[in-house]
Amino acid sequence: MKQFLVLGCGRFGSSIAKTLYELGHDVMVIDKDSEKIKNISQHVTHVIEGDAKDEKIIRSLGVSNFDIIVVTMALNIQSSILTSILLRELGAEYIIAKAQNELHAKVLYKIGVDRVVFPEKDMGAKVARNIISPNIVDHINLSSDYSIVEISPLKQWFGKSLIELNLRRKYEINVIAVKQGDDINISPRADYVVSKGDILVVISHNSNSKKLMKLVNK
Incomplete structure:
Protein backbone atom coordinates (compact mmCIF):
# COMPACT_ATOMS: atom_id res chain seq x y z
CA MET A 1 0.00 0.00 0.00
CA ILE A 132 -0.07 2.39 -9.65
CA SER A 133 0.52 0.14 -12.64
CA PRO A 134 2.81 1.61 -15.32
CA ASN A 135 2.50 -1.72 -17.18
CA ILE A 136 -1.11 -0.78 -17.93
CA VAL A 137 -0.90 1.18 -21.18
CA ASP A 138 -4.59 1.98 -21.60
CA HIS A 139 -7.91 1.23 -19.93
CA ILE A 140 -11.34 1.56 -21.58
CA ASN A 141 -14.62 0.88 -19.79
CA LEU A 142 -16.94 -1.04 -22.11
CA SER A 143 -19.78 -1.12 -19.59
CA SER A 144 -20.36 -1.26 -15.86
CA ASP A 145 -19.21 -4.89 -16.00
CA TYR A 146 -16.32 -5.16 -18.47
CA SER A 147 -13.24 -3.22 -19.57
CA ILE A 148 -10.63 -3.53 -22.29
CA VAL A 149 -7.12 -3.08 -20.91
CA GLU A 150 -3.80 -2.80 -22.74
CA ILE A 151 -0.91 -4.21 -20.71
CA SER A 152 2.82 -4.66 -21.17
CA PRO A 153 3.69 -8.33 -20.58
CA LEU A 154 5.69 -9.26 -17.50
CA LYS A 155 9.31 -10.26 -18.16
CA GLN A 156 8.58 -13.83 -17.08
CA TRP A 157 6.01 -14.10 -19.88
CA PHE A 158 8.58 -13.49 -22.63
CA GLY A 159 9.20 -16.58 -24.73
CA LYS A 160 6.03 -18.32 -23.59
CA SER A 161 2.93 -19.05 -25.66
CA LEU A 162 -0.53 -17.87 -24.68
CA ILE A 163 -1.58 -21.46 -24.02
CA GLU A 164 1.40 -21.89 -21.67
CA LEU A 165 0.56 -18.69 -19.82
CA ASN A 166 -3.10 -19.75 -19.49
CA LEU A 167 -4.13 -16.21 -18.50
CA ARG A 168 -7.84 -16.96 -18.65
CA ARG A 169 -7.71 -19.62 -15.95
CA LYS A 170 -5.02 -18.00 -13.79
CA TYR A 171 -6.10 -14.37 -13.92
CA GLU A 172 -9.59 -14.32 -15.50
CA ILE A 173 -8.48 -12.21 -18.47
CA ASN A 174 -8.94 -12.97 -22.16
CA VAL A 175 -6.36 -11.84 -24.72
CA ILE A 176 -8.28 -10.46 -27.72
CA ALA A 177 -5.36 -8.90 -29.61
CA VAL A 178 -1.62 -8.26 -29.54
CA LYS A 179 -0.06 -4.97 -30.66
CA GLN A 180 3.43 -5.01 -32.16
CA GLY A 181 4.44 -1.47 -33.05
CA ASP A 182 1.98 -0.30 -35.73
CA ASP A 183 0.73 -3.84 -36.35
CA ILE A 184 -2.08 -5.56 -34.49
CA ASN A 185 -2.77 -9.28 -34.34
CA ILE A 186 -6.50 -9.79 -33.81
CA SER A 187 -7.52 -12.99 -31.98
CA PRO A 188 -3.98 -14.38 -31.70
CA ARG A 189 -3.56 -18.15 -31.88
CA ALA A 190 -3.01 -20.11 -28.67
CA ASP A 191 0.54 -20.91 -29.79
CA TYR A 192 1.43 -17.20 -30.16
CA VAL A 193 4.70 -16.57 -28.29
CA VAL A 194 4.84 -13.36 -26.25
CA SER A 195 7.93 -11.22 -26.77
CA LYS A 196 9.41 -7.96 -25.48
CA GLY A 197 7.67 -4.93 -26.96
CA ASP A 198 4.29 -6.65 -27.29
CA ILE A 199 1.19 -4.98 -25.91
CA LEU A 200 -1.54 -7.42 -24.89
CA VAL A 201 -5.10 -6.21 -25.37
CA VAL A 202 -7.24 -8.05 -22.84
CA ILE A 203 -10.85 -8.01 -21.73
CA SER A 204 -11.55 -8.30 -18.03
CA HIS A 205 -14.51 -8.12 -15.68
CA ASN A 206 -14.38 -4.91 -13.64
CA SER A 207 -14.64 -6.91 -10.41
CA ASN A 208 -11.24 -8.33 -11.37
CA SER A 209 -9.51 -4.92 -11.47
CA LYS A 210 -7.60 -5.25 -8.19
CA LYS A 211 -6.39 -8.72 -9.15
CA LEU A 212 -5.22 -7.36 -12.51
CA MET A 213 -3.38 -4.46 -10.83
CA LYS A 214 -1.53 -6.88 -8.55
CA LEU A 215 -0.65 -9.05 -11.54
CA VAL A 216 0.98 -6.30 -13.60
CA ASN A 217 2.85 -4.95 -10.57
CA LYS A 218 4.69 -8.22 -9.92
Whole structure:
Protein backbone atom coordinates (compact mmCIF):
# COMPACT_ATOMS: atom_id res chain seq x y z
CA MET A 1 0.00 0.00 0.00
CA LYS A 2 1.36 3.40 -1.01
CA GLN A 3 0.78 6.82 0.58
CA PHE A 4 -0.68 9.52 -1.70
CA LEU A 5 -1.31 13.22 -1.22
CA VAL A 6 -3.70 14.93 -3.64
CA LEU A 7 -3.65 18.74 -3.64
CA GLY A 8 -6.97 20.04 -4.94
CA CYS A 9 -10.31 18.28 -5.14
CA GLY A 10 -11.81 19.33 -8.45
CA ARG A 11 -13.22 16.82 -10.90
CA PHE A 12 -9.76 15.61 -11.93
CA GLY A 13 -8.30 15.48 -8.42
CA SER A 14 -11.30 13.76 -6.87
CA SER A 15 -11.32 11.16 -9.65
CA ILE A 16 -7.66 10.33 -9.04
CA ALA A 17 -8.12 10.25 -5.26
CA LYS A 18 -11.18 7.98 -5.33
CA THR A 19 -9.59 5.55 -7.78
CA LEU A 20 -6.37 5.29 -5.77
CA TYR A 21 -8.38 4.64 -2.61
CA GLU A 22 -10.51 2.01 -4.35
CA LEU A 23 -7.28 0.29 -5.41
CA GLY A 24 -6.36 -0.10 -1.76
CA HIS A 25 -4.01 2.82 -1.12
CA ASP A 26 -3.82 5.45 1.61
CA VAL A 27 -5.00 8.80 0.20
CA MET A 28 -5.04 12.25 1.77
CA VAL A 29 -6.88 15.09 -0.01
CA ILE A 30 -6.62 18.84 0.64
CA ASP A 31 -9.06 21.46 -0.64
CA LYS A 32 -10.46 24.73 0.71
CA ASP A 33 -13.99 23.99 -0.56
CA SER A 34 -15.89 22.51 2.40
CA GLU A 35 -18.55 20.97 0.15
CA LYS A 36 -15.97 19.14 -1.96
CA ILE A 37 -14.22 17.89 1.17
CA LYS A 38 -17.52 16.67 2.59
CA ASN A 39 -18.39 14.83 -0.64
CA ILE A 40 -15.07 13.01 -0.89
CA SER A 41 -14.50 12.30 2.81
CA GLN A 42 -16.11 8.85 2.62
CA HIS A 43 -14.06 7.90 -0.45
CA VAL A 44 -10.50 8.55 0.78
CA THR A 45 -8.45 7.91 3.91
CA HIS A 46 -7.91 11.46 5.19
CA VAL A 47 -9.18 14.93 4.27
CA ILE A 48 -7.98 18.40 5.20
CA GLU A 49 -10.10 21.48 4.62
CA GLY A 50 -7.61 24.18 3.72
CA ASP A 51 -5.93 25.98 0.87
CA ALA A 52 -3.67 23.53 -0.97
CA LYS A 53 -1.56 26.55 -2.03
CA ASP A 54 -0.92 27.61 1.58
CA GLU A 55 2.78 27.19 2.36
CA LYS A 56 2.17 26.70 6.10
CA ILE A 57 -0.25 23.84 5.43
CA ILE A 58 2.11 22.19 2.96
CA ARG A 59 5.03 22.44 5.39
CA SER A 60 2.95 20.86 8.17
CA LEU A 61 2.16 17.71 6.19
CA GLY A 62 5.53 15.98 6.20
CA VAL A 63 5.46 15.63 2.41
CA SER A 64 8.58 13.45 2.38
CA ASN A 65 6.48 10.69 3.98
CA PHE A 66 4.26 10.35 0.90
CA ASP A 67 5.20 8.06 -1.97
CA ILE A 68 3.51 10.27 -4.57
CA ILE A 69 2.02 13.78 -4.48
CA VAL A 70 -0.44 14.95 -7.13
CA VAL A 71 -0.78 18.71 -7.78
CA THR A 72 -4.08 19.35 -9.57
CA MET A 73 -4.55 23.15 -9.56
CA ALA A 74 -3.53 23.82 -13.16
CA LEU A 75 -5.72 26.87 -13.79
CA ASN A 76 -3.59 28.95 -11.43
CA ILE A 77 -0.27 28.40 -13.17
CA GLN A 78 1.75 30.46 -10.70
CA SER A 79 0.39 28.53 -7.71
CA SER A 80 0.96 25.24 -9.50
CA ILE A 81 4.61 26.11 -10.12
CA LEU A 82 5.31 27.58 -6.67
CA THR A 83 3.66 24.65 -4.90
CA SER A 84 5.66 22.17 -6.96
CA ILE A 85 8.91 24.00 -6.14
CA LEU A 86 8.04 23.96 -2.43
CA LEU A 87 7.24 20.24 -2.53
CA ARG A 88 10.58 19.50 -4.16
CA GLU A 89 12.43 21.63 -1.60
CA LEU A 90 10.67 19.77 1.23
CA GLY A 91 11.86 16.43 -0.07
CA ALA A 92 8.82 15.11 -1.94
CA GLU A 93 9.74 11.73 -3.41
CA TYR A 94 7.65 11.85 -6.60
CA ILE A 95 5.51 14.72 -7.90
CA ILE A 96 2.79 14.53 -10.54
CA ALA A 97 1.28 17.82 -11.68
CA LYS A 98 -1.57 18.76 -13.97
CA ALA A 99 -0.66 21.27 -16.70
CA GLN A 100 -2.84 23.76 -18.53
CA ASN A 101 -0.74 23.81 -21.70
CA GLU A 102 2.59 22.71 -23.19
CA LEU A 103 4.51 25.75 -21.90
CA HIS A 104 3.20 25.13 -18.38
CA ALA A 105 4.32 21.50 -18.72
CA LYS A 106 7.84 22.51 -19.79
CA VAL A 107 8.20 24.77 -16.75
CA LEU A 108 6.95 22.03 -14.42
CA TYR A 109 9.51 19.59 -15.78
CA LYS A 110 12.25 22.23 -15.47
CA ILE A 111 11.54 22.73 -11.76
CA GLY A 112 11.69 19.03 -11.01
CA VAL A 113 8.18 17.63 -11.43
CA ASP A 114 8.48 13.94 -12.27
CA ARG A 115 5.40 13.59 -14.45
CA VAL A 116 3.00 16.05 -16.07
CA VAL A 117 -0.54 15.21 -17.17
CA PHE A 118 -3.08 17.11 -19.23
CA PRO A 119 -6.71 17.00 -18.05
CA GLU A 120 -8.08 17.16 -21.59
CA LYS A 121 -6.01 14.09 -22.53
CA ASP A 122 -5.90 12.05 -19.33
CA MET A 123 -8.97 11.14 -17.32
CA GLY A 124 -8.33 11.13 -13.59
CA ALA A 125 -9.18 7.46 -13.08
CA LYS A 126 -6.97 6.46 -16.00
CA VAL A 127 -4.04 8.44 -14.61
CA ALA A 128 -4.55 6.89 -11.17
CA ARG A 129 -4.41 3.36 -12.56
CA ASN A 130 -1.28 4.18 -14.53
CA ILE A 131 0.39 5.68 -11.46
CA ILE A 132 -0.07 2.39 -9.65
CA SER A 133 0.52 0.14 -12.64
CA PRO A 134 2.81 1.61 -15.32
CA ASN A 135 2.50 -1.72 -17.18
CA ILE A 136 -1.11 -0.78 -17.93
CA VAL A 137 -0.90 1.18 -21.18
CA ASP A 138 -4.59 1.98 -21.60
CA HIS A 139 -7.91 1.23 -19.93
CA ILE A 140 -11.34 1.56 -21.58
CA ASN A 141 -14.62 0.88 -19.79
CA LEU A 142 -16.94 -1.04 -22.11
CA SER A 143 -19.78 -1.12 -19.59
CA SER A 144 -20.36 -1.26 -15.86
CA ASP A 145 -19.21 -4.89 -16.00
CA TYR A 146 -16.32 -5.16 -18.47
CA SER A 147 -13.24 -3.22 -19.57
CA ILE A 148 -10.63 -3.53 -22.29
CA VAL A 149 -7.12 -3.08 -20.91
CA GLU A 150 -3.80 -2.80 -22.74
CA ILE A 151 -0.91 -4.21 -20.71
CA SER A 152 2.82 -4.66 -21.17
CA PRO A 153 3.69 -8.33 -20.58
CA LEU A 154 5.69 -9.26 -17.50
CA LYS A 155 9.31 -10.26 -18.16
CA GLN A 156 8.58 -13.83 -17.08
CA TRP A 157 6.01 -14.10 -19.88
CA PHE A 158 8.58 -13.49 -22.63
CA GLY A 159 9.20 -16.58 -24.73
CA LYS A 160 6.03 -18.32 -23.59
CA SER A 161 2.93 -19.05 -25.66
CA LEU A 162 -0.53 -17.87 -24.68
CA ILE A 163 -1.58 -21.46 -24.02
CA GLU A 164 1.40 -21.89 -21.67
CA LEU A 165 0.56 -18.69 -19.82
CA ASN A 166 -3.10 -19.75 -19.49
CA LEU A 167 -4.13 -16.21 -18.50
CA ARG A 168 -7.84 -16.96 -18.65
CA ARG A 169 -7.71 -19.62 -15.95
CA LYS A 170 -5.02 -18.00 -13.79
CA TYR A 171 -6.10 -14.37 -13.92
CA GLU A 172 -9.59 -14.32 -15.50
CA ILE A 173 -8.48 -12.21 -18.47
CA ASN A 174 -8.94 -12.97 -22.16
CA VAL A 175 -6.36 -11.84 -24.72
CA ILE A 176 -8.28 -10.46 -27.72
CA ALA A 177 -5.36 -8.90 -29.61
CA VAL A 178 -1.62 -8.26 -29.54
CA LYS A 179 -0.06 -4.97 -30.66
CA GLN A 180 3.43 -5.01 -32.16
CA GLY A 181 4.44 -1.47 -33.05
CA ASP A 182 1.98 -0.30 -35.73
CA ASP A 183 0.73 -3.84 -36.35
CA ILE A 184 -2.08 -5.56 -34.49
CA ASN A 185 -2.77 -9.28 -34.34
CA ILE A 186 -6.50 -9.79 -33.81
CA SER A 187 -7.52 -12.99 -31.98
CA PRO A 188 -3.98 -14.38 -31.70
CA ARG A 189 -3.56 -18.15 -31.88
CA ALA A 190 -3.01 -20.11 -28.67
CA ASP A 191 0.54 -20.91 -29.79
CA TYR A 192 1.43 -17.20 -30.16
CA VAL A 193 4.70 -16.57 -28.29
CA VAL A 194 4.84 -13.36 -26.25
CA SER A 195 7.93 -11.22 -26.77
CA LYS A 196 9.41 -7.96 -25.48
CA GLY A 197 7.67 -4.93 -26.96
CA ASP A 198 4.29 -6.65 -27.29
CA ILE A 199 1.19 -4.98 -25.91
CA LEU A 200 -1.54 -7.42 -24.89
CA VAL A 201 -5.10 -6.21 -25.37
CA VAL A 202 -7.24 -8.05 -22.84
CA ILE A 203 -10.85 -8.01 -21.73
CA SER A 204 -11.55 -8.30 -18.03
CA HIS A 205 -14.51 -8.12 -15.68
CA ASN A 206 -14.38 -4.91 -13.64
CA SER A 207 -14.64 -6.91 -10.41
CA ASN A 208 -11.24 -8.33 -11.37
CA SER A 209 -9.51 -4.92 -11.47
CA LYS A 210 -7.60 -5.25 -8.19
CA LYS A 211 -6.39 -8.72 -9.15
CA LEU A 212 -5.22 -7.36 -12.51
CA MET A 213 -3.38 -4.46 -10.83
CA LYS A 214 -1.53 -6.88 -8.55
CA LEU A 215 -0.65 -9.05 -11.54
CA VAL A 216 0.98 -6.30 -13.60
CA ASN A 217 2.85 -4.95 -10.57
CA LYS A 218 4.69 -8.22 -9.92
